[in-house]
Amino acid sequence: MLVSLMPTLEVVISFTRGRRSTMASLMESLCPGFYEMLLDKPITQEDFICIKKCEKRCDHVHQGKGDVTVALTPLERNLVAEEGTLLARLIHSPGETSVEDARQKACTPLSQIRTFAVERNLLKVFLDHKAVSSMVLKSIITAGNCYGKSDRYKNKVVIMTCENLENTNGNITSYRAQCLLHHLSRLLELCGAEVLVRSLSENNGDRRTEMYRSNLTSNERSESKTEGRSTPDGNERLSEPIGIETDAESHLKFECNLESRIDCGDANVLAMDVSLSSVYDSDSKSLKILCGPVTCQQTGSKLTNYTTQQCCQNIERELERASEDKISNENETHQTAYMHTLARSCVSLILLGVNHLSPVKLSTTQDSYDSRESSFVMYNYARICAILERYTESTNQKLIPILPPIDEVNFINLKHEEEWKLVWVYLHQWPEIVATIVDGIFRCPVGDRKAMHRVGSARVVKFLHGLAHCFSVYYNRIHILPSNVDQCKHLLPQLWARLYLLKGIKIIMESAFRTLDIVPPCYM
Structure with a gap:
């Protein structure tokens, strides 16, 4: 019936x-x-x-x-x-x-x-696809970068610990653990939790501990600059010192208070260790997140002597081979910096695209293709930016009318299957993906070695891969910007709906990139 x-x-x-x-x-x-x-x-x-x-x-x-x-x-x-x-x-x-x-x-x-x-x-x-598309896109456009945020864990404090957090050019497996820690901290912040990042390091037998308050809003205040500490390679890290405890004594008192709350079983404080060791301490008060190794694709052995810098250099060579004809007009200094940033972003996508318990397989040869999938995600984001930029240029030249307010747009013009799939399967699901990952973290019982199987640490990267592929199919089937507006004025309502769809995709991709500490390229 x-x-x-x-x-x-x-x-x-x-x-x-x-x-x-x-x-x-x-x-x-x-x-x-x-x-x-x-x-x-x-x-x-x-x-x-x-x-x-x-x-x-x-x-x-x-x-x-x-x-x-x-x-x-x-x-x-x-x-x-x-x-x-x-x-x-x-x-x-x-x-x-x-x-x-x-x-x-x-x-x-x-x-x-x-x-x-x-x-x-x-x-x-x-x-009703029109009604659903209208509500989803209006919510995204109105909320902007806040789409997907919630206060479901606003009373929670999470202390995340990792070894050698400051050394971003060390072993590639250690760098994977660092990326995992920062990624999970961004997701926790999106759900309202306060995240404190604790870095453990040792220098000539001297054990050193630093604690930072992870700060997602620093990247939101500026697209190009962040008010955080710089890593040794010059890249900004989205964390800042706690700031409240200005002297060593106050800082120690602050940490002792947190440790006391953990020991007393305070349900609002969660200690979480991102570790490369598979040894579990059943008496530990911390939730242990095991980070799997990075292995050689050719031999299957662990890459113990393969550094992050070597990995980035290999990825850069891949990207240069793929784009040597596309950005040759850029000056050499700008192109080098651009490639370095793009390679770092691709490495993050590669390392976080596999469940944290599973090994990441990388090729160490110079003719590898490790970056193919991650660069495809970046390319499609850059493609969206290019379309929106061309539209802005056309409006400035008065070739195309200005985009009307979203309340005046009829989304019944989004009739293609890919348009509905982009809205419902991807844009609408972003808040649920964030909440599901964070819910999984708080459901994990402390000391359970099997618990971390429930945390979908690779879901955001897989989400980006799926979204990029879906948009690519859509882009290849649909001509979004008309070449001659005078002959296509009857298609303007459809153009408005599609432009808002692109704006929605861009916002969601940027939100996902932020959780990965990635600054995506606006062109490729």
């Missing part, structure tokens, strides 16, 4: 692991109204945990991407649906009368469901 609902039913069934986000996004802004309608009662936080287990995003042949199924029987059992409620009627008598009641009970502002069907105790929901 397939029943069409009136456009006045606006619901999107999507949740974030039983917690309501403070961000006004598609994820949860309208969902509670739908389940209150089904159950005829208010929905609690505990109810949302049950609801999450009963719903599933579907990619079946007969359903478009983004369609959701809800298992009605366990939903009724877990939430104790009373007899006579709409949920009970959809289960026991799923006829047109029940659907008509659903339409009549729905609130006026609801419009994101196009149709739904009840089959084998599954409520199959088909979304």
Whole structure:
């Protein structure tokens, strides 16, 4: 049975692991109204945990991407649906009368469901692509770099520790651990946690400890500069000294207070060690994150003497071979600096693109192709920047009208499958990806050697890979900017919708890059 609902039913069934986000996004802004309608009662936080287990995003042949199924029987059992409620009627008598009641009970502002069907105790929901795309893109454009942020862990303090954090040109495996620490700290900050980074180093037998307050906003205040400490290679690191404790005595007192809270089992303080050692201390009060080795692709052996600088040099040679015809017009000094930054970014993507427990395989030969996938991500970001820049130049020359406010744009013009996939599978899912990784960290029991299997440390890089490939397919199929506007004025509404889609993709990619401490290139 397939029943069409009136456009006045606006619901999107999507949740974030039983917690309501403070961000006004598609994820949860309208969902509670739908389940209150089904159950005829208010929905609690505990109810949302049950609801999450009963719903599933579907990619079946007969359903478009983004369609959701809800298992009605366990939903009724877990939430104790009373007899006579709409949920009970959809289960026991799923006829047109029940659907008509659903339409009549729905609130006026609801419009994101196009149709739904009840089959084998599954409520199959088909979304209205125009309404969903409009809400997602408006949320992203309005929130900007804040899209994906939440305060779900605002009362948490996380102390992250790593050996030789300042030495970014040492062994490549050690550099992988450093990248992992900074990546997880950015994600924790996005979810509201306060992150303190502790660096352990040893010089001539002298054990040295430094603690910094990780600061995500320093990169947001300036796209080109960060108010942090520089690493030995001259690159900025997005961390700054704690600042409150100006003298050694106060600083020691501050650390002792944190250690005391950890020893006392304070639930709001989490100590986390990023380590290369697989030895677990069952009595440790810290959550141990094991970072796997970097191995040689040809021999399979660990690259113990392979430095970060050597790796970057190999990647630079790859990039130079691939782009020697594209940026030859740049002056040599600028090109060298550009290639160095790009190579560092590619190395970060490579090292963080594999689950932290698994080894990263690198080729040590000069004719390697390790950077192919990571440079592809960068290239597609640069492609988006180029399109938006060309559009800005055209508006300055009055060849194309200025982009109207997003509220005046009709997203019904986003009709292609790739456009919907970009919105629903990628843009809409970014806040959920961040929350899922961080939830996994806080769910890990301290001292459990298997616990870190639950942390998807490679999800952000894989997300970028998928987004870049999806956009590449879309770009090769669709001509976004018209060559002659006078002959294509009737296509301007479609152009506006596509430009806002590109703006949304650019914002999400920049947010993901920030969690990886990567400054992406605006051209390639």
